[in-house]
Structures are given as C-alpha cells and as structure tokens.
Amino acid sequence: MTVSTQSGFRPGADNAPMPLAEARRRIVAAIQPIAETERVALEQARGRVLARPVIAGVDVPSAANSSMDGFGFAHAHVDRDGPRLKIVGQSLAGHPFAGSVGRGQCVRIMTGAVVPPGVDTVVMQENTTANSDELVIDTCPALGSNVRPAGEDLARGALVLARGSCLRPADIALLASVGSADIEVFRRPRVAFFSTGDELRPIDGPIKPGEIYDSNRYGLAAQIEALGMEGVNMGVVGDSPAALRAAFRQARECDAVVTSGGVSVGAADFVLDVLGEQGSVDFWRVAIKPGKPLAFGTLGNARFFGLPGNPVSTAVTFVQLVRPALVRLSGAIPAEPIRFTLPTATRLTKKPGREHFLRATMDWRCQPPQVIAVEHQGSGVMRSMSRADAFIVLPADCSDVAEGTDVTVEPFAQTIWDRPPSD
Numbered sequence: 001m002t003v004s005t006q007s008g009f010r011p012g013a014d015n016a017p018m019p020l021a022e023a024r025r026r027i028v029a030a031i032q033p034i035a036e037t038e039r040v041a042l043e044q045a046r047g048r049v050l051a052r053p054v055i056a057g058v059d060v061p062s063a064a065n066s067s068m069d070g071f072g073f074a075h076a077h078v079d080r081d082g083p084r085l086k087i088v089g090q091s092l093a094g095h096p097f098a099g100s101v102g103r104g105q106c107v108r109i110m111t112g113a114v115v116p117p118g119v120d121t122v123v124m125q126e127n128t129t130a131n132s133d134e135l136v137i138d139t140c141p142a143l144g145s146n147v148r149p150a151g152e153d154l155a156r157g158a159l160v161l162a163r164g165s166c167l168r169p170a171d172i173a174l175l176a177s178v179g180s181a182d183i184e185v186f187r188r189p190r191v192a193f194f195s196t197g198d199e200l201r202p203i204d205g206p207i208k209p210g211e212i213y214d215s216n217r218y219g220l221a222a223q224i225e226a227l228g229m230e231g232v233n234m235g236v237v238g239d240s241p242a243a244l245r246a247a248f249r250q251a252r253e254c255d256a257v258v259t260s261g262g263v264s265v266g267a268a269d270f271v272l273d274v275l276g277e278q279g280s281v282d283f284w285r286v287a288i289k290p291g292k293p294l295a296f297g298t299l300g301n302a303r304f305f306g307l308p309g310n311p312v313s314t315a316v317t318f319v320q321l322v323r324p325a326l327v328r329l330s331g332a333i334p335a336e337p338i339r340f341t342l343p344t345a346t347r348l349t350k351k352p353g354r355e356h357f358l359r360a361t362m363d364w365r366c367q368p369p370q371v372i373a374v375e376h377q378g379s380g381v382m383r384s385m386s387r388a389d390a391f392i393v394l395p396a397d398c399s400d401v402a403e404g405t406d407v408t409v410e411p412f413a414q415t416i417w418d419r420p421p422s423d
C-alpha cells in the first residue's frame, strides 16, 4: 500500500531515512519542557527535576569541627613551648567544649565535634601519649590539620543544585544537609503508550499459533517507570484506522505518546496515516538497524513516537530517541551517550547503509577487556537485548569487521548486578 497522510507527508526519495544523530537533535530541539511545578517532600524527590535552584541557607558544616578522634590545640603554642600540653576538657559531637583553650592547653576532641576557640589543629589520638590530664604530642601535624572549616562543603548563599538537576540519591542527601525539607520540582510527564497489532494477546491467557504475547507494552511501561514518569497504559489497539483514531484522540491529552508497531509500509500499518490526520508527521524512518521505521510528530499537546513493532527495534529506538526526548520533556538535560572503544571478540558482519546497534556484553575480566556481540542479532530476538549491557555501534558506511578490531561501545545498563553464571 502507499502511505499518504492528510498532512501531505509522503515517504519517498525526499524522505530518506534520517541519520540517528540528526533525528535525535531534531527530536530534542522540538521538545518544549513541562513548565508546571509542584512542591514535594524531600523523601519523595528522587528522580524528580528541580524547578528552581536551591541556595544554601546555612553553612555546611555549620561550625569548624574535627575530622579525627584526637586532641585540639593551637599550633603556634606547640611550636614555641614544646609538645607537652594540659588536657582541660573535651569536645564531643553535639556537646561542644564550653570554654576556650589557652597556652599550654589542649582538649580531647572527637570526630564531628566543634573546634573550640583557641584551637586551630587536631592531632590524631594514635600520634599522642596521654594520661588523665596530660598529653604529649609524639608527631605534630601541620597547622590546620584535621580541622574541617565551617562552610567547607557549602557556604551559606552558595548554589546547592541548579534548576534542571535530576535528583539522584547523593543529591537528596546534599539537599537534606542544607535542611531542604521540601522542594519545587517540575510536574512529571504523563506518557501514554499502547501496542498495535491484531496478533497480540494478553500475557495471562493462552495463545494459538500465529498469535503472540504483547511483550512490547510491558517493556515500554518499565522504561517509563524507570524514568520516574507517569505512564498511561492504553492496552492493545487493533490494526484498523478506526481503532487507532479513537486511541489517538484519547492519547493526545498526555505530554507524550509512544506506540509500538504498525508504522511500516505493510497492508495493516495505519499509524502514520492516522498521525497525519490528527496531528503532523515531522519525520519517518531513521537510518539505523534495528529500528528503521519510526515516526516522530505531534498529536495535540503531545509529542508522538511511533516505534517499530519488532521487540528489539522497540527497545533500541526507545533508548536512542524516546528516552532523551522524555528527559528533555521532564525539564532535565539529556546526557550524551557514553562511548569508548573495545576490541570485538568476534567477527561482525554488516552491509554499508545504516548505523547498526548490535547488542553485546562487555568483558572486563579478560586482558585486554573486550566486547562480545550476543549471538542472535535478529530484531525479533529479545534475548539479545535482555542479555546485553552495551551496544556495539557500527557507523553507516562500515562493512564487515574483523575479530580483534576496536569498535565503538555504548553501555546502556547499570552494572549493579552481575548475570548468574549459568546464564
């Protein structure tokens, strides 16, 4: 069938597949980040995006304090009078020494305890000899040693985190350290998603030959959830223009819409037509494998991503194009992918034309480290994605790659968990 849309979009010579980098730039540039904000308690703020800069209202730490368990003294006195000092009291975390420390004197001081007036240096306990009220410093540290000045981490008035920061656990701790009990963040994007395909069946029932479980929708839901966004799960929509029209009318109220399937040029692929009727198509087809047929456009208030239905294509295009767009939508800045080179453990076959994203695992245990392409690279073989922790990225113009050649690697998974040995 020919694909034509009311928006005048016609796939053809002038709609050649777009290079991925250009598609990504174009998508991110087209996104208007969400402007509405809300206040949330710090406990609820992980993964949220700061809508206002946070400025320190206090010094962190609030007073000079010791970084060691030891003794505090004035360095000049020891230089002048020698290492023998009278212990006049103690300073504990939360229980500062009440007086000040004079000539020939020191205080016992614990980690985190306030450094009293008259003290500028702390010697660690291990470098001293002490009895009940007298101390001998065996090895005198340099002036100022083991004293953390007030405001060392953050001075009052300093920028703690900028607007647009996506809050990680360390950021939550940092915000707590300046007493930010609640913060202003951007509203979370609402992302509608659905699968298309008459062959798709629910995962909790039987299937007959020719039917398949709707796996993409579960993957998309998990990806959206992992970004901390609100997914609006619209189920499965059949391969008919009428069913798609109804789904599109509902989905357009969200901030973004992600669909899988029906975006190619098959006889049952109507996504592009209906997008053209109800919205507009910005571009269609990206020069990557897997994942060539992909429609990007606008549907009402929403940005629209029509992903190909082959499960690996859906997953790869989500990571490469949808994820950065959703990050931008959320008010944060999408990071450039981390890329480096490793030698390939196996020969890789490729025809020049499209940029390839092979699924692979990185092996850091062997010397030198290497990257191993997963055996079955079919766009329907989801195991290739599930087992991988990185893409091997082969440029469009490259052909077969010999074993041992350095190739570009782009990790896409966090290495918190290792695979079970039997896997």
Ligand code: AMP
Pocket (backbone or CB within 6 Å): 195, 196, 197, 199, 200, 212, 213, 214, 215, 216, 217, 260, 261, 262, 263, 264, 266, 308, 309, 310, 311
């Ligand atoms: P399509 O992009 O609709 O032409 O689909 C391409 C291939 O992906 C076909 O083999 C479909 O059966 C399969 N497919 C489409 N949607 C899904 C889905 N939600 N889950 C698993 N496979 C799918």
Ligand code: MG
Pocket (backbone or CB within 6 Å): 196, 197, 198, 239, 261, 262, 268, 309
């Ligand atoms: Mg289909």
